[in-house]
Amino acid sequence: MTVYLVGAGPGDPGLLTRRGEALLRRAEVVVYDRLVHPELLALAPPGALLVDAGKRPGEAHRQAWISEQLVAHGRRGALVVRLKGGDPYVLGRGGEEVEALQAAGVPVEVVPGVTSAVAGPELAGVPVTHRGLATSVTVVTGHVGEPSTPGGVDWSALAAAGGTLVVLMGVERRAEIAAALLAGGRDAQTPVAVVERAAGPRQRTQRTTLAGLGDLAVEAPAVIVVGPVAGLRLWSAEDRPLHGARVVLTRPEGRIGPLAEALAEYGAEVIGLPLQRIGPPADGGAALAARLGELPAFDWLAFTSVEAVEAVLSRVRDGRALAGPRLAVVGPASEAALARRFLVADLRPPAGAERASGLASAFPDPPGDRPGRVLFPRAAQARPELPDGLRAKGWEVVEVEAYRTEPVPLEDLPSKALEEARTADAVVLAAPSAVARYRELFGTEASPRVVCLGPTTAAAAADLGLAVQAVAARPEPAAVASALARALGRPLPAGPAPADPQ
Ligand code: SAH
Secondary structure, X not given: OOEXXXXXXXXXXXXXXXXXXXXXXXXXXXXXXXXXXXHHHOOOOOOOEEEEOOOOOOOXXXXXXXXXXXXXXXHXXXXXXXXXXXXXXXXXXXXXXXXXXHXXXXXXXXXXXXXXXXXXXXXXXXXXXXXXXXXXXXXXXXXXXXXXXXXXXXXXXXXHHOOEEXXXXXXOOHHHHHHHHHHOOOOOOOEEEEEEOOOXXXXXXXXXXXXHHOOOOXXXXXXXXXXXXXXXXXXXXXXXXXXXXXXXXXXXXXXXXXXXXXXXXXXXXXXXXXXXXXXXXXXXXXXXXXXXXXXXXXXXXXXXXXXXXXXXXXXXXXXXXXXXXXXXXXXXXXXXXXXXXXXXXXXXXXXXXXXXXXXXXXXXOOOOOOOOEEEEEEXXXXXXXXXXXXXXXXXXXXXXXXXXXXXOOXXXXXXXXXXXXXXXXXXXEOOHHHHHHHHHHHOOOOOOEEEEEHHHHHHHHHHOOOOEEEEEOOOOHHHHHHHHHHHOOOOOOOOOOOOOOO
């Protein structure tokens, strides 16, 4: 089998190429670098062997060991992905690894990646070339060599060449590099931009001049850009409305994804903390199955959660069984869950009234000539608003337990997420049960600002003594993002919001 050198891109997992992702999904062995995002490793199949090849300070000699690993796994026929930060051939020693594989007769292919040398400045609002400012760009290492000639690089020649200079691995020696460029004749006022942790939610850009670079406090990893373009500030990832905000999402396992992705689009760093999980009903689903056998005897099937839709549809083998009753949903999420299975909801409360009581009001009256019947598959702990409202209108409502929401025991919660949750900027609570669990674990004094989805959740939070900073009227990502922005005191600018991912 082949060893693939795959460029992982810089800090944002979204910048992996499609070919890189396809190979990762098939990998049997992944040998990865320190700067590779953990989310990318999660793309590998569950049984894949993950080998940490990260070089830490003082471990400079691991390169031979890495090449040996690649050769050994390649020889035994495994599909190996060698996942390297940025692009494999840009100051990443990828060339040496390919030489070692070729010398050993192991087949190898290279998949290019997005290099931090270009993407780092770009995401900070700095184009590496720009009409009238720079017609060339030089990428250089600041790492090797003696301090007097850092990198064994001819810095005077680079200074004389002009254009844009992008220095990687230059944090430690930034003062010497600046001095060498000044000695080579570059102007002391040449703009410099330093981009730390580029492409990630903690990206930070500092702007200075060549004269000021040595005194700037900088943390690795960082890209240093020198040249007139560094004085530009076009769109930067740091302009996104929630950039840098650390937000805890407490939805049940499996329900965090779409909202997390959308909040990341706004620049937030999302910490998934599934306080609850969805389990089968106490009777294992026997009552639900029996009711689903009587579907033709119901006028309506009413859903107030995505979980209920999924519990029902996972038990329906032939979609035509649903041809009889009409379908009512509480809001867009359950409507979308039906739509994914090619079912169109017949009734949804008007915008702004997307809750159980709103659904009850939106229901028509029962037929006059016979009793009207509604089947309501619901959570074990469901609230009574919908059945009470429908009964008041004269409907006969059959409630059946379709699933239950269980607290995830403390010992099963990811300890890193628990720890981060204490210091995060905000937490999003999506249901009264999540409020109760959050309160139990963190008390009322936790530092994150509390954002609730919907008035019912907000009321439950207030009842338990939590200070609620903002309420999202609707569960769509755009509404949650704007509630978060309000809670964090940085309201979203006017204009179209990023599209919600489907
Ligand atoms: N092959 C990589 C570069 C490897 S050298 C690429 O194409 O991007 C490692 C250096 O790259 C770091 O010292 C730093 O200067 C830069 N770098 C990589 N990722 C970075 C990031 N997310 N933010 C800032 N600099 C980064």
